[in-house]
Amino acid sequence: MNQHIEEFTTLHKQLINQCLPGNSIDCVIFGFDNHQLKVLLLQWKHEKVWSLPGGFIDKNDDMDKAAYRVLQERTGLKSIFLNQFYTFGGKERSQVNGVTQARRIEKFLKEFKNVNQDLTNWLKQRFITTGYFALVDINKAKPRPDFLSEKCEWKSIRNLPKLMMDHRKIIQKALDHLRIQLNYLPIGINLLPQKFTMQDLQQLYEAILRVPLERSNFQRKILKLGILIRLEKQMTGAANKAPYLYKFDKAKYRILIEKGIGFVS
Amino acid sequence: MNQHIEEFTTLHKQLINQCLPGNSIDCVIFGFDNHQLKVLLLQWKHEKVWSLPGGFIDKNDDMDKAAYRVLQERTGLKSIFLNQFYTFGGKERSQVNGVTQARRIEKFLKEFKNVNQDLTNWLKQRFITTGYFALVDINKAKPRPDFLSEKCEWKSIRNLPKLMMDHRKIIQKALDHLRIQLNYLPIGINLLPQKFTMQDLQQLYEAILRVPLERSNFQRKILKLGILIRLEKQMTGAANKAPYLYKFDKAKYRILIEKGIGFVS
Numbered sequence: 438m439n440q441h442i443e444e445f446t447t448l449h450k451q452l453i454n455q456c457l458p459g460n461s462i463d464c465v466i467f468g469f470d471n472h473q474l475k476v477l478l479l480q481w482k483h484e485k486v487w488s489l490p491g492g493f494i495d496k497n498d499d500m501d502k503a504a505y506r507v508l509q510e511r512t513g514l515k516s517i518f519l520n521q522f523y524t525f526g527g528k529e530r531s532q533v534n535g536v537t538q539a540r541r542i543e544k545f546l547k548e549f550k551n552v553n554q555d556l557t558n559w560l561k562q563r564f565i566t567t568g569y570f571a572l573v574d575i576n577k578a579k580p581r582p583d584f585l586s587e588k589c590e591w592k593s594i595r596n597l598p599k600l601m602m603d604h605r606k607i608i609q610k611a612l613d614h615l616r617i618q619l620n621y622l623p624i625g626i627n628l629l630p631q632k633f634t635m636q637d638l639q640q641l642y643e644a645i646l647r648v649p650l651e652r653s654n655f656q657r658k659i660l661k662l663g664i665l666i667r668l669e670k671q672m673t674g675a676a677n678k679a680p681y682l683y684k685f686d687k688a689k690y691r692i693l694i695e696k697g698i699g700f701v702s
Numbered sequence: 703m704n705q706h707i708e709e710f711t712t713l714h715k716q717l718i719n720q721c722l723p724g725n726s727i728d729c730v731i732f733g734f735d736n737h738q739l740k741v742l743l744l745q746w747k748h749e750k751v752w753s754l755p756g757g758f759i760d761k762n763d764d765m766d767k768a769a770y771r772v773l774q775e776r777t778g779l780k781s782i783f784l785n786q787f788y789t790f791g792g793k794e795r796s797q798v799n800g801v802t803q804a805r806r807i808e809k810f811l812k813e814f815k816n817v818n819q820d821l822t823n824w825l826k827q828r829f830i831t832t833g834y835f836a837l838v839d840i841n842k843a844k845p846r847p848d849f850l851s852e853k854c855e856w857k858s859i860r861n862l863p864k865l866m867m868d869h870r871k872i873i874q875k876a877l878d879h880l881r882i883q884l885n886y887l888p889i890g891i892n893l894l895p896q897k898f899t900m901q902d903l904q905q906l907y908e909a910i911l912r913v914p915l916e917r918s919n920f921q922r923k924i925l926k927l928g929i930l931i932r933l934e935k936q937m938t939g940a941a942n943k944a945p946y947l948y949k950f951d952k953a954k955y956r957i958l959i960e961k962g963i964g965f966v967s
Contacts, residue, residue: 457828458723494830501792526765527765527766563722567789567791567830617962620886620964621885642966658966697885699885700884700885700886701884701920
């Protein structure tokens with residue numbers, strides 16, 4: 438328990454003196470694995486409830502820096518683009534299913550000794566949180582719990598566990614933004630392996646959009662973007678049925694990320 | 703000056719006791735007039751500098767409510783949709799062109815008597831601001847300055863005056879989001895008169911995108927959306943050259959707002 442006391446004392450000083458009051462960030466980190474879209478979640482110590490990886494903002498840092506720090510600390514990944522997608526400022530956002538976050542924090546902190554009341558009060562204040570999402574390669578990420586949690590795991594978005602506060606809504610909103618992005622930005626780098634079939638790419642779109650897409654229409658529209666390079670056939674069975682493998686033309690992909698898939702221009 | 707003292711006392715109590723510390727909202731209110739995209743700005747009393755209409759968040763209110771209140775107070779308009787588009791959390795955001803907002807506030811408040819130091823300190827703290835944008839009918843809006851400003855006017859986005867803090871960047875970011883929205887959402891209701899020509903609509907797109915569009919290609923893509931109803935010709939000159947007038951099919955427009963202009967689905 439000594440380690441905990443020390444960690445809490447450090448945490449206490451960091452939060453009260455070093456962080457902006459009432460502001461936090463939450464990261465929705467998506468990965469694609471086994472045809473499923475997954476999200477990285479933490480399970481708090483002594484609790485059954487899960488949460489998004491999140492953090493507070495140092496008074497001397499940009500808000501973005503807090504988000505990148507969380508992404509890196511929880512996954513070990515650097516140089517991944519984070520999309521700021523929405524800020525959650527509802528007054529009731531800490532109260533979900535009748536359990537207020539304030540009560541959860543009090544109960545949670547009681548499990549530890551020597552927790553300063555200032556720290557409890559600081560954590561109990563009303564927070565406005567800014568959501569960021571990232572698309573990462575699930576095979577390269579090394580999930581690590583933070584000090585308050587004991588598990589850090591990938592969970593399918595189709596089967597999410599019980600989440601604290603408004604974190605389910607935050608994931609939903611991140612998905613909405615990801616779906617909207619499909620209309621004007623290419624997707625796939627980081628989420629798919631380096632070589633993939635047209636079906637793999639279609640399944641990624643379908644997992645995000647949650648609707649089945651018509652195969653030939655999808656193929657025509659994707660090929661028209663000019664970001665795919667066709668490679669050899671994937672030899673697993675009969676040669677005549679083997680699908681082609683593709684990889685992204687990274688230069689063209691990057692240009693399309695910059696200029697977008699324009700509707701009129 | 704008595705009125706000012708009273709107003710400042712009220713403001714002081716409201717801010718320190720009633721509002722969340724370190725959080726604000728800013729509204730980028732767009733209108734379209736004389737083929738130009740315009741934005742509503744305020745000019746502070748005793749200052750040459752302009753700012754976006756903005757405000758603070760009541761401890762007992764949702765953040766969105768603060769934004770809707772500002773929109774209504776500055777324009778008289780209700781029931782206009784506000785798009786939350788980005789949250790500005792840079793640590794240097796209050797320092798632009800060497801003038802810190804803290805110094806500006808100190809100088810500004812010195813012009814008034816009986817200003818409490820607590821109020822000055824509260825206003826000088828680091829703020830994270832959430833930006834909202836709205837598209838309004840410039841003919842229906844009735845611009846009104848707030849208590850701290852003496853002018854509230856429409857300014858062309860092509861010729862913006864000197865703006866405080868990072869407000870130029872906030873307008874730029876709102877424009878970026880508006881441009882992205884053109885790729886998956888229809889636009890025009892509120893911004894155009896009830897009846898308009900295809901050229902009017904194209905000029906609106908061009909004002910936002912800041913690129914000239916090819917006439918027949920634009921017309922084909924817009925008509926394909928199925929949201930326009932063709933009306934009589936606009937009779938101003940020779941009948942054979944008169945352009946058709948259009949109006950929006952509001953039901954179909956609303957459906958497209960809901961489902962978006964899908965790229966693959």
